Amino acid sequence: MATTRGTLRQYGVAVRALLVLTLILGVLYPLVITGIGQLALPQQANGSLVRVDGRAVGSALIGQSFADAEGTPLPQWFQPRPSAAGSGHDAAASSGSNWGPENPDLVAAIRDRQSAIEKLDGVSVSAIPPDAVTASGSGLDPHISPEYARLQVHRVAAARSLETARVSALVESMIQERDLGYLGEPTVNVLALNAALAGMDEKN
Amino acid sequence: MPPLVLFALQLLTLALLLAVLYRPLGDYMATVYSSTRHLRVEKVIYRLTGVNQDAEQTWPIYFRSVLAFSAVGILAVYGLQRLQAFLPFALGLPAVSEQLSFNTAISFVTNTNWQSYSPEATMGYSVQLLGLAVQNFLSAAVGIAVAVALVRGLARAASPTLGNFWVDLVRGSLRILLPFAAVAAIVLLAGGVIQNFAGFQDVGTLAGGTQSIPGGPVASQEAIKLLGTNGGGFFNANSAHPFENPTAWVNLVEVLLMLAIPFALPRTFGRMVGDNRQGYAILAAMGTFFVLSVSLLSALELGGRGTAPVLAGGAMEGKEQRFGELGSALFGTTSTLTSTGAVNSMHDSYTALGGGTTMLNMMLGELAPGGVGSGLYGMLVIAILAVFIAGLMVGRTPEYLGKKLGAREIKLASLYILTTPTLVLVGTALSFGIPVIRESVIGTSILNPGLHGFSEVLYAFTSAANNNGSAFAGLTANTPWFNTALGVAMLLGRLLPILFVLALAGSLAAQEKVPVTAGTLPTHRPLFVGLLCGTVVIVSALTYFPVLALGPLAEGLL
Structure with a gap:
């Protein structure tokens, strides 16, 4: 008791x-x-929103799609990394692919992405960096590697009838070095780059 | 400078920060748990809850208090999920299903934070705050309390009691976790982690599409998720999500948060037993495994073996560009060597041997440095076994810190080390051994074909039984089998070791101290550190070698 x-x-x-x-x-x-x-x-507390002409166009931290409704990449925009979030860059459904290193689906997806970039940008497969053909962990990676940004310069400049040198200079100015010079990897923020690109157009 | 040199600098920075924290944080925690004075707010809490703050508890009472608090916690988190539809700030989300609520309630109360669900589509802000984030604090405070009870058992002589669970719980929550989490949350906020109640916000994208940007009180939860080695993400992508882990420097801060308390607890232990050198010995063993493991995983991910990584030119599937392979390996190692289970990259997509390394980290028993509290008590149990083994070799009665280790102590330590492997191996075996379950596991749950699919199941039980919570997340775990079996594994994997540790603590506390003689094995010398590391490998890692050979080793070596 x-x-x-x-x-x-x-x-x-x-x-x-x-x-x-x-x-x-x-x-x-x-x-x-x-x-x-x-x-x-x-x-920061409200999501680091990026505004163009006062209108929020996304978050500096969240990758977004630069493809048409069918998912075909729009050549006039720098393309982000592939995404496994929802049907692609769905910020309400963050996710990686979770495909294992020997999964035939992943192998096939990497091959498809490589040949798509080969065709779109006219480069050889060996020149394509790994971030361009792999889906990120979140599916919302806002960044690409400087190599992948440089690789897209010719195509973007041609699609916008801009001088390659100007677009190239823009990319170089947008490269973010490692934090404090030694943490993490160098990156290019795709939304920031494309917003700057759109601004460049208007000045023309 | 080459990336590897920069990465070495990052590890040095981390080591330096941990070294700076070691003494002040460890001493502070020792003071918190040794002090006889109560803060005013604590006295109010004790009055409201009906706790006699100056009454000490015997080990059975201490354990029953842990049990009662865990049971009430599970019921509360279960109830909140089931009633979600009626709660404010639920984002219009419906009640969570019975099975999933069962699994999630156990998961957060046991400090595991296994998630069979996608948070942004399942849990509103009210459940996240009142249920999940609260347990992030409390399960961590319980872990530290149990570790401190064991340390008291070693420190005291002829004492029938181990302290008061309720006092330890309240002090751990309010004096240690809350202030540290608040500072950490503000640092994370400054780095870009969000903190609002805005819900989803639709924006028109630059290319003319729409995107639904999530909101939420993330920074406050992220801080305690890591500091308390919990690991449950506010978002499905966990710390890979840019709103949880926006930059490379925040990534390092998050790694530091996971390691701060577990690496400082050996100091607390040294202080409380009156010999800081004992703390350094435990720290040295923990640090050895950490350095070896982070080097191994970094090399494997950077090496990028396997069909897909070789084809892509690097193991970047499931990894964020801002972290790269190395920042991902550092976080992955930290998360699986502690009991955190947060991920900043998808372990399912790691190279085969890299994924196997994260599993091995958990299989070591999560004691290098381990979860808050659980890491220290895990390592102390191994230390007791190490002393025993050494005693057998020279034919002397083993003793640790002046306590004789007799049949009762060794039985309890043995039961402790047998619990987790049993849960992991039996759970994995049943998943494939029972035809009906195997059908559901292979047909519904497993994502990746072949050996990797087996690894997904092995990872799930390893993670659950060790209260880690990370996953080879391709596995669809929101099924009756996994919700139930993993729930049971988490519960037993938490409470049985705590039972054995507290029983051990009680039996040690009751003993008189025997004087140190020429025949006493010194437990603060490098020799003992080596013995301790060897024992860790023998009792935990080797148990799992055959099953690792069936999954990641086979996949990585074929």
């Missing part, structure tokens, strides 16, 4: 402890952080 009462008491303590701690850790804590974020760091 005494043990039953002891056990019941223990569960009573557990319930009350969970309620009090939930109030502190599950309500107060996130609200305080939200307040700090919204007041001190609103740009």
